[in-house]
Amino acid sequence: MNHTNHVIGNIISASARLGLGYAERMLTGVSADQFARFATADGRVIESNHPCFILGHLSLYPSRVVSELGKDASSVQPSETFNKLFSKEAKCVDDPDGTVYPSMDEVVSAFRSGYEKAIDAVEQAPDDIFLGENPNEAMRSKFPNIGGAHAFYLGGHITLHMGQFSAWRRMMGLGPA
Template sequence: MTTTATLAADTIRAAAALPLMYGEKLASDITDAQFHLMPHPTMNHPAFCYGHLAVYPNRMLEMLGADAAVPADAAFDALFKAGVTCVPQDGRYPSKEVIMDRFLAGHRAVLEALRAVDDEVLARQNPGEGRLRDMCPTIGAAVNFLMCAHTMVHLGQVSAWRRAVGLPPAM
């Protein structure tokens, strides 16, 4: 890794900073008690959405050759990994503070790591397997997708959830 990012890394950083800011804003007035509410049985609550998004930064950091942002936590990842169904809070989900700290620390660390990533790193084959590699064949494509499109998909769920529980738009 170098000390100067490239146009590609800077472009990803600029685009990824917006979902992070939006994610903070969406969660800012949600109480810990509300964070786990399911106003409809098929609607993911914010705890699940943010917890799911918090699973991916360490994977992205590994792809970028950077240190993990938060300690690995297999139990946390098992609650929120792809394919797991959101359920009403029954004690299994961590608090808003724990989830948001992990989400924010991870995404901020990826933004910081991108400051020092060469194009050569971004052009490498995505080490993931299956659908993610098919959709995003390079590390750059994978990081861009996970930090931007993937994040906004789940933040859109939080935005809809806000309306369902009677909260105003965040922006």
């Protein structure tokens, strides 16, 4: 393999691996019964995204990265349920009885497998594909090319939501990870 032809993908994947590692640390000590719960502080419920919503939301994006790089994304394609519950238009809700959201195992598995597949796809992609026009018209004004969009989805987007996860952990008394 000519590594000089895969520079952009390796740059993007380094950030993605950092975000994925951060997510793994954030999961430390989180129980299944806490996973889809709003945090409480001083007896008050804080309506802020919980880990289930955060990881479920993030799990929607790897299939886009994989397919836009010309690879088969069927194994990480989000279900209709995931799309409905975790889209950018969806509202995060408290799920005390575990009846609204899929299980912690299902959500974490979708998140992990999606990002692992997306990381593999960007690392294998030749540099020139990242220079192509972003096919997502709604995001094109922010990210004119595929490389910029994928750098965001696999970097900034993850870390933005990990900040939410970190704040949730602290409100739940789990401390930093």
